[in-house]
Amino acid sequence: MARYTVTSALPYANGPIHFGHVAGAYLPADIFVRTLRMKGEEVLFVCGTDEHGVAITLRAEEQGLAYDEYVARWRQEHLETFRSLGIEFDVWSGTSVCPDHTATAQGFFTELDHGGYLIRRESEQLYCTHDEKFLADRYVMGTCYVCGHEQARGDECPSCGTWIQPLKLGSPRCKICSNEPERRKTTHWYLDLPKLRDEYIGEWIEDHQWKPNVSAFIKNMLADVPERAITRDMDWGVPLPEGVEGREGKVLYVWFDAPIGYISFTKELMARRGEGPDAWEKWWKGDTRLVHFIGKDNIPFHCMVFPAMLYGTHQDYVLPWAVPANEFYNLEEGKFSTSEGRTIDPKTFFETYDRESVRWYITTTLPETADAEFSLSGLVTTHNADLAGNIGNLVSRVLKFIAKNYDGRVPDLFEEHRAEMDAEILEHCGLIADPAEAVLAFQFRSAARIVTANASVANLFMQRLEPWSLRKTDPERAASALNTLCQYLGWLARWMAPFLPEKAGQLWAMLGMQDEVTGRAWPGLPQAADWRFLEPGHRLGTPAALFPRLEAPPE
């Protein structure tokens, strides 16, 4: 038994979730968690929205909404998207509403400060007297000092690609009101990442086993670690702790407070469960395995910055045990992009396509080692090949045959056939593997292939035994063969459960089982000695097409 705290990257409450996000951080995490649960491990699955930051305030203002209303809308919409995919977190919260978040985030600030990891520094920034705020780079426009382009943004010139320092822009303007901003001095706190690296985190990163795609990325990063500002001049966010000099008008920078949400959401859940004020600690301290599911854009934060924060508090937090970062998932030759409208809206999408098919297709194409691609035609062919042709048809051919000829009851197993039937299906019809082993190694594509390969074993068994012929020539052998197939379908349903929870449940019910398949223990590999669990004569459910075939998509 081990204990796992599993997190999925907090989605930013500023736009819809698309399949790229789902493939990167949410679906694999859900499969991982479901597998661990069936294996009897203690698991907590944490997620919620990241709700602070200037991008949110500006979008909210554009739409004439209060900040809290605006983020609440996305918080709800994201949750519905996840539900529509069968992705189920233990806790779903948001950084602006979680009752424990402010204190937890402020605690990090205070503890890091006590540890000597914060640097206080004064700098000059552009301040808009009209809007009464300091302007983020992206909200300053002006003339590029390199090429003279007049519409240069405060972070980058769209004409020549130069990185812009906003203080150097010619005739700067505020993007909101077009007035000219003035220079003002302001004080910010910086996280001393070089110190944290040299003290411990650098060594920890070097020694840690990372996925290959993660490893390449962070090794280079270590050489040139910056001090990072962790505060900003604005009012939407976590205020600095009481008693900090110069805290007025400043909040924690959104990247700093967001990952702390994993911890504050844990606290919120434990409080809701009434488990006492320290119950959250077992998920963040001691021998818990912390697993962060993220897209590759989040690697620096989750492999270096957040671990450095956890360490720097000296509160005995565990550091990540694994960060199975995925690459990017593209939609038919172009990035999933909200701004360009290249997006599939899950709400309408699921009116046409079954969510389980989508889960399956995404799993079989996850960007585990390299960027990967989602296509409608791929979804349809994968559905028809793996789910309809292989698994669904297997269930159908076995259960309909039994419904028609055996009164819908598990046929008898004749003892003289037992050893032969066991050997035939468990050894001679192909290799049976345990998909959980691949899941625990974060190889989800491979795990899905194992499930279909295991189903193929039963298709081959049926082909070789030909119960439709045996029924006339040797009815007892036919019964034994079909009994064997029923047992095997029971294993298949459990193997399917983490990937296809709903369909696995339907198959489970077709086998006449009354309980939830997801509540069953993980089956592992069937052993001839004791793998048969259905009694002869057991009443089966009503067979139906688990995965109806799909027509090819238009064009």
Add this chain to the structure above:
RNA sequence: GGCGGUGUAGCUCAGUCGGUUAGAGCACAGGCUUCAUAAGCCUGGUGUCACUGGUUCGAGUCCAGUCACCGCUACCA
């Protein structure tokens, strides 16, 4: 500009420590079967492993360079 990734069969992709005739699924073709969802089973691959050069007994794999595509890039001077 910096950093990272990708380039392998018609398509989507595997390929661990460099090691025999480079693999899988899909698609396609032929055959078998008829319980089943036009499903199942069997058989079928002469790929410049992007290009050039190098290291090596041996390179898809390691090194250098070139080309193409993609991603990230901090309010840090």
